Amino acid sequence: MTRSIVIAEDDEDIQQLLTFKLQANGFDVTTFEDGRACIDHLQETDELPDLVVLDVMMPRMDGFQVLERIRDEDTLADLPVLMLTARSREDDVVEGFERGATDYVTKPFSPNEVVARIKRMLPST
Amino acid sequence: MEAITLVVWATIGLGSVVLLVGTATLVVSVRKQRKAHHVEVVKPVITAELASRLDEDDPSWNDWVEELSPPEWSAVRETGKRLLPQIHGGERTKLQQLVYALGFTPERLRNDLESDNLYLTLRALSWLALLEYPSAVDTALRTCTWNQSVRTATARVLFENDDPRAKRTGVDLLLWEGREPLSIFGLDTLYRIVIRKPEYLLSIANEKHGEWEDAVLIQVLTVLQHCQSGVSPSSLTWILFCLDHESPEVRAAALSTLAEYGWNQQLRDAVEIEDLLTDPSPKVRRIAYDVYGRWNTNLERVVTAVQDEPDDLARLVGVRVLHTQGRQKRPANSPEALERTWRWVEAEHTAVLEDA
Amino acid sequence: MTAIDLLAGFLFGFSVFVVAYFVVANTAYLVIHLTALVELRRLINKRTFESTYQRFGSPFLPGIAIVVPAYNEAPVIVSSVQSFLDLQYPDYEVIVVNDGSSDDTLDRLVDAFDLEAVPASPPRELPCETVRDVYRSTENRKLTVIDKENGGKADALNAGVYLTEKQLFCAVDADSVIERDALLSVAKPFLEYPERTVATGGVVRVANSCSITEGIVEEIRLSRNPLVGFQTMEYLRAFLSGRIGLSSLKSLMIISGAFGLFDTRLVREVGGYRSDTITEDMELVVRMHRYLNECDQEYRLEFVPEPVIWTEVPEDRTALSRQRRRWHRGLFQTLTMHRKMIGNPNYGVTGMFALPFFMGVEGFGPLVEGLGYVIVPLAFVLGIVDTWFFISFLLLAILLSMFLSWLSVLSEVASYRRYERPQDVALLLGYGILENILYRQWKTIILWRGFVEFLRGVDSWGAMERKGFDDENGP
Numbered sequence: 001m002t003r004s005i006v007i008a009e010d011d012e013d014i015q016q017l018l019t020f021k022l023q024a025n026g027f028d029v030t031t032f033e034d035g036r037a038c039i040d041h042l043q044e045t046d047e048l049p050d051l052v053v054l055d056v057m058m059p060r061m062d063g064f065q066v067l068e069r070i071r072d073e074d075t076l077a078d079l080p081v082l083m084l085t086a087r088s089r090e091d092d093v094v095e096g097f098e099r100g101a102t103d104y105v106t107k108p109f110s111p112n113e114v115v116a117r118i119k120r121m122l123p124s125t
Numbered sequence: 126m127e128a129i130t131l132v133v134w135a136t137i138g139l140g141s142v143v144l145l146v147g148t149a150t151l152v153v154s155v156r157k158q159r160k161a162h163h164v165e166v167v168k169p170v171i172t173a174e175l176a177s178r179l180d181e182d183d184p185s186w187n188d189w190v191e192e193l194s195p196p197e198w199s200a201v202r203e204t205g206k207r208l209l210p211q212i213h214g215g216e217r218t219k220l221q222q223l224v225y226a227l228g229f230t231p232e233r234l235r236n237d238l239e240s241d242n243l244y245l246t247l248r249a250l251s252w253l254a255l256l257e258y259p260s261a262v263d264t265a266l267r268t269c270t271w272n273q274s275v276r277t278a279t280a281r282v283l284f285e286n287d288d289p290r291a292k293r294t295g296v297d298l299l300l301w302e303g304r305e306p307l308s309i310f311g312l313d314t315l316y317r318i319v320i321r322k323p324e325y326l327l328s329i330a331n332e333k334h335g336e337w338e339d340a341v342l343i344q345v346l347t348v349l350q351h352c353q354s355g356v357s358p359s360s361l362t363w364i365l366f367c368l369d370h371e372s373p374e375v376r377a378a379a380l381s382t383l384a385e386y387g388w389n390q391q392l393r394d395a396v397e398i399e400d401l402l403t404d405p406s407p408k409v410r411r412i413a414y415d416v417y418g419r420w421n422t423n424l425e426r427v428v429t430a431v432q433d434e435p436d437d438l439a440r441l442v443g444v445r446v447l448h449t450q451g452r453q454k455r456p457a458n459s460p461e462a463l464e465r466t467w468r469w470v471e472a473e474h475t476a477v478l479e480d481a
Numbered sequence: 482m483t484a485i486d487l488l489a490g491f492l493f494g495f496s497v498f499v500v501a502y503f504v505v506a507n508t509a510y511l512v513i514h515l516t517a518l519v520e521l522r523r524l525i526n527k528r529t530f531e532s533t534y535q536r537f538g539s540p541f542l543p544g545i546a547i548v549v550p551a552y553n554e555a556p557v558i559v560s561s562v563q564s565f566l567d568l569q570y571p572d573y574e575v576i577v578v579n580d581g582s583s584d585d586t587l588d589r590l591v592d593a594f595d596l597e598a599v600p601a602s603p604p605r606e607l608p609c610e611t612v613r614d615v616y617r618s619t620e621n622r623k624l625t626v627i628d629k630e631n632g633g634k635a636d637a638l639n640a641g642v643y644l645t646e647k648q649l650f651c652a653v654d655a656d657s658v659i660e661r662d663a664l665l666s667v668a669k670p671f672l673e674y675p676e677r678t679v680a681t682g683g684v685v686r687v688a689n690s691c692s693i694t695e696g697i698v699e700e701i702r703l704s705r706n707p708l709v710g711f712q713t714m715e716y717l718r719a720f721l722s723g724r725i726g727l728s729s730l731k732s733l734m735i736i737s738g739a740f741g742l743f744d745t746r747l748v749r750e751v752g753g754y755r756s757d758t759i760t761e762d763m764e765l766v767v768r769m770h771r772y773l774n775e776c777d778q779e780y781r782l783e784f785v786p787e788p789v790i791w792t793e794v795p796e797d798r799t800a801l802s803r804q805r806r807r808w809h810r811g812l813f814q815t816l817t818m819h820r821k822m823i824g825n826p827n828y829g830v831t832g833m834f835a836l837p838f839f840m841g842v843e844g845f846g847p848l849v850e851g852l853g854y855v856i857v858p859l860a861f862v863l864g865i866v867d868t869w870f871f872i873s874f875l876l877l878a879i880l881l882s883m884f885l886s887w888l889s890v891l892s893e894v895a896s897y898r899r900y901e902r903p904q905d906v907a908l909l910l911g912y913g914i915l916e917n918i919l920y921r922q923w924k925t926i927i928l929w930r931g932f933v934e935f936l937r938g939v940d941s942w943g944a945m946e947r948k949g950f951d952d953e954n955g956p
Contacts (some may be wrong), residue, residue: 011206011207013172013207013208014208014211016172016176017175017179017208017212019176019214020173020177020180021176021180025179029650032408036695048296057537057567057568057569058567059564059565059567059661059697060696060697061563062567063564064621065566065620065621068620071134083463086211086535086536086537086538087537087538088537088538089538089539089540089542089572091186095622096153107211107535107538108210108211108213108217109211109212109213109534110212110214110215110216110217111212111216112214112215112216113213113829127869129869130871130872132870132877133873135873135875135877136876136880138880139877139880140876140880142884143880143883143884146887148889149891150887150906150910151903151906151910153891153894153895154913156531157894157898157901158901158902158903161901210535244526244527244529244530247530248530250515250530251530251533253532254533255533277532278532281532281533281534304740306674306676308672308674308675309539309541309671309673310532310534310672310673312539312541312675313534313541314534316539316540316541333779340676351540401842437604437605440604441604441605441646444604445715462605465601465602465603465605465606466604466605468600468601468602469599469601469602469603469604471601472599472600473599475600476597476599
């Protein structure tokens, strides 16, 4: 079974790089450039992804807001969410975990490490 | 008549200049649009190729870079420049090799570092911070000390390159003579250096804090405030003297810093926190309330102090302290200002509880 | 001497006066524009490098409160607030001040952002009209809404300025769209010189004809409506040349109310916004200059040409005339309030150059120009002024004005290039010619009216105007 991942990230370069990396590791990847599009997709789709990667600073609804909505919605609440952001201040990391992030990775990041973390977060099959 | 001739000639002269400006505007506009368009067209292809090569063990950048057309080349450079500061690990090394292949060699950077053009030098330094060229770092240390922004960028290069000289030379470059306050970039650099290797800054601060400008002293204190994990409290005793400084800003900064190391009994005992609760400056009192609340279980002194606190913000901090420490009953017969602040903090508190 | 001789003498004398005034005013403009060109070159050069650090991860960036006064903004408020919440800056809050709107501005906010009233009044008495309630968003911790009785724009701004605990505050208009990186960019002087910078202002650009969805500018277009086009030209000239030049001459006297970043503590120290002024944005900046000069403090008050806020400008003459008359009344009111500083060496450059410039050139310049349109042709018709001289002078005047306009278009194209399409640039150049015919003359009439209104003491907002601030921002 292919695992699927949703990425919401407005930086095109990072988005492409991650997509490539994850696809090379056998994941199915869907990408969005803003928070609104991402949450709309999650709420409407029949096939939930196995994991969501969220940037914090995005247009049309930031990553924290998206995370909050995911945790508030019964059908989505259990989704593992990895925050990937340049916001590495202590209070931001704390806020991320308080709002229910499963993991919080700050930029600059190592793509290999992110892939490893993602694999670790998914229940083994 | 001479005046007329003058005006006529001025008109003709100006007319030609205006025409020139108009033509130049149009030409520049068309050329820039073309260039941007070309880069935009090739960009998706380039980024995809870049990502795939980054994933290979040997990206063979040289072969690729040689084949690139000028717009492709621009697109690669822009993407590399954007990605490099955001990536760590194996991919970073590969990106550095790409930048080298694009012609940002140590020789070229060294030339720019030696230039006396401010922005050229700064540009070279910001590249150097992203790349690892030890020879160019030496050049930077030799030539890039002639103004504060250049010195700051050089210190950053040392830090980013993990150069062992960062802990001493880096700090010296930043503080220099202790006259000019740092930029936020400089503050951040000092912080990153000191959180790893604090000894040197602490020893010169101990020695020289009296000679520094107030603004610089405040900045050093602010940096130390954020360095808890790296600094041993016993090296901070000089800050106790700053609590008697004539400038309220310095007193406030000193107290904020000491507050972070309050887990150390010795340091805590040396601070006369009760006196600071009645400091004439509201800036100091704001910090003092907070510190007092964190260090003491008996809050009667704070309760009394907020009663007559004239400064709105200090009163707010004081009441917040009482609340977080579990003192939630409003004192009887308190003045209107305190009542008001109390109700607000009460509401804040409930909201936080609901949120959690 | 006959009456005719007397008239002829007067007309000739006045023509000479107009010419002299023309020379002085244009010299001032030329100096400012050329300084701007040099400064812009430096800025473009500076833009080629970025200091290497993770700004968003640094604990030292100053916190910012975006203060958004809103009166009857129901149609746009939700999308603009969402856009203010999506900016790239690590530590900021958004405080919307509902200034007693009579429409459902507040309800829309409550619905869209799950606002809940804080069951207490603000912790201190805010220096503004009565605050009914303070709301916090349960969905986004950054958002606070103050609901208060109507009191005008300055009053609404004060509510936010005195509530926030952030070090800086950014005043913006509720109907404007701010670019996502603009907050970081307008804060740059505060990051470079944290100890000295007291205020900075960004660029206001014309949003008419641009396509904007959900608070994001998708496509930038130049309007085909000449009235809007002329204003676009004016804004470009005012911001990309005028303010860059003035800022580099340490003479920036206006930070547009639509987009300015200020040191909160200092603004409180000088007493906040004054609600009895017509143009509260200019008055505040002049008052800050005054205060800082009187304290003998070294300070930086800068214009930053990179960050942009997009705003709709009036599309018809009535609204435009009302806006411009108000600005002109405001200019004279501020100058009158602070007349003590004008020409006073104790106030440094502000007293000796900036304010005299604003009074003599910006204030009286258009008025003298207006008189010139009447008297010089009259002198010409009566044969007092030489034909060739008259024609060349007229041409010279138009050419000079074109030169300044085109220079700022060139600056735009060479630097920030928001208008990407060459056809828009060509059209912009066209507007730079056409504005000299009729529009410019019409403006002098409008500004004369504004001046007369000022003299007659029409210095309140007027019953209707008091409430709307759709025409707030601009050069």
